[in-house]
Amino acid sequence: MAKLLVKLQRYFRRKPVRFFTLLALYLAAGSLVFLHSGFAGEPTVTGSQHGPGAGEGPGLPYLGVMQLSRGFKAAATMPEGGRRHGPWFKSTSKEPAERGKAGDYGSTQSRVLRGRSGREKEEDRARYVGCYVDNTRRRTLRGVSFFDYKKMTVFRCQDNCAERGYLYAGLEFGAECYCGHKVQALNASESECNMECKGERSNTCGGVNRLSIYRLELAQESARRYGSAIFRGCFHRPDNISIALPVSQLMLNMSVDKCVDFCTEKEYPLSALAGTACRCGFPTTLFTLHEREDEQLCAQKCAGEEFESCGTAEYLLVYQTQVQDNRCMDRRFLPTRAKQLVALASFPGAGNTWARHLIELATGFYTGSYYFDGSLYNKGFKGERDHWRSGRTICIKTHESGQKEIESFDSAILLIRNPYKALMAEFNRKYGGHIGFAAHAHWKGKEWPEFVANYAPWWATHTLDWLRYGKKVLVVHFEDLKRDLFVQLQRMVGLLGITACEDRLLCVEGQKDGNFKRSGLRKLEYDPYTPEMRKMISGYIKMVDTALKLRNLSGVPDDYYPR
DSSP: OHHHHHHHHHHHHHOHHHHHHHHHHHHHHHHHHHHHHHHHSOOOOSTTOOOTTOOSSSSOOOOOOOBOSSSOOOOOOOOTTOOSSSOGGGSSOSHHHHHHHHTTTOOHHHHHHHHHHHHHHTTTTEEEEEEEEOOSSSOSSOSOEEEOTTTOOHHHHHHHHHHTTOSEEEEETTTEEEEESSOOSOBOOGGGOOOEETTEEEEEOOBTTEEEEEEEOOOOSSOEEETTEEEEEEEEOOTTHHHHSOEEEEOTTOOHHHHHHHHHHTTOSEEEEETTEEEEEOOBTTBOSOSEEOGGGGOOBOSSOTTSBOOOSSEEEEEEOSOOOGGGOOOBOOSSOOSSOEEEEEOTTSSHHHHHHHHHHHHSBOOEESSOOHHHHHTTOGGGGSOTTSSOSSOEEEOOOSHHHHTTSSEEEEEEOOHHHHHHHHHHHHHHOSSOOOOHHHHHSSHHHHHHHHHHHHHHHHHHHHHHHOSSEEEEEHHHHHHSHHHHHHHHHHHTTOOOOHHHHHHHHHTOSTTOOOOSTTOOSSOOOOHHHHHHHHHHHHHHHHHHHHTTOOOOOGGGSOO
16 A cells, blocks of 8 residues: 555656546545535524425524515515416426315305404404405415415414514415505405415414414514504604604605604604604603503504504604614723622523623623623624623623622622523524524524523522522512513613613613514414423422512512413
């Protein structure tokens, strides 16, 4: 073998051109193989998620490409053999044809009846409106749309539309979901909305150019949206309106779009519709947006769009534009070294990163971390790179528990979240990143039960340790922070020794989401907790509730206990 290598070496030394030619051919062949695997094969996907052409398996279903209603268009990616607006029975698949021949699922009338029974079950989160004609040139629902040609369900469509703040959700062709704020179409016969949902044969999901439309109950975490604007509510006219909302324009042909576009052009974050007057401004102490009125008081039709409300001279409909409120965006390190180390302590998945975002906006100072996370640093958390004892940051993120670690801090904000939500959030982060999701295989595999068994006890011991060993602990419930951000943030900033300007806190309310909010698009449609898991977690909730009450603090919120 050694002699052969010596001969090859001598040969190529005498003829170096051949050596370099062979080397170039080798590299070219390797590159072709790599390119072929990248373009001809399936893309690499986290976990076991597959594209539309994949076979049945534990992966998440393919959702196509979302289309936005204002100023953005994207071509939807279609499954092989499928059609975007054509009838589903023209697919290359033989299943629909065979289904029709066998008659396994009954007549059109029976499918409609099954659809009605399914709709009755949805009444707690949505009300069925009816079957409507849909026109591909002028959509009945003009908001976001998405498609799932394998597992579309009524709940999936409703959940995604509600998450984005839309009033209506519509299903068509058994697999397409459309969202919108108003219904602009003619009624169709109920028998025409007779296509079974791809993901649940017990319900119907519209028909050929026919939408089954639901009006949603907007008890969702996300804000309601109108195109690019966020609906803030109906509010009474402020006393000094010319100061509170300094820019105004009379619009005889008023519509929401026109007022929002006007205020966006003037670079104001708030757009207020007052009948035929459009007003723009900032949230201030003169106009806090804290006292919402009944929306019926603002339900006067717009002159330029009969399906929209434009408020009145006395009651304003307010939308938040895409203009960023820069009054709270400046951040820096502390000018002098902090005398005390303040912990922002929480169990993983309890919203620590979101709380850091709020604190930085409210105080204008960077927060630090007991760890180092490059992705957080790249997203703007510049204190992430500092050592946690540097004294240059306003507080320090930590998930640590135990007496030694806790006593390293002089005071702490203890953030507590519903363990059912916190465990799922941390599981998603662990297997999908800060704003990603764990794959379906992880939830159904051994990873989830092992994770709950290990992390659920830690949720309880983490809180108990901080209550026991913490020197000065302010308890903040994640749910209270979401429900009443202004008051809770005032408490947190007070512990940090910062006098926050009220206008700055109002600015934070408008910029509260940050860059680390998961979309609802891939929420689980089933409860991952077994009865045994719930029994165990309920025991830990009672332990924490008792410990809080023994320290004369309010116990855990009622929604910690499953109903």
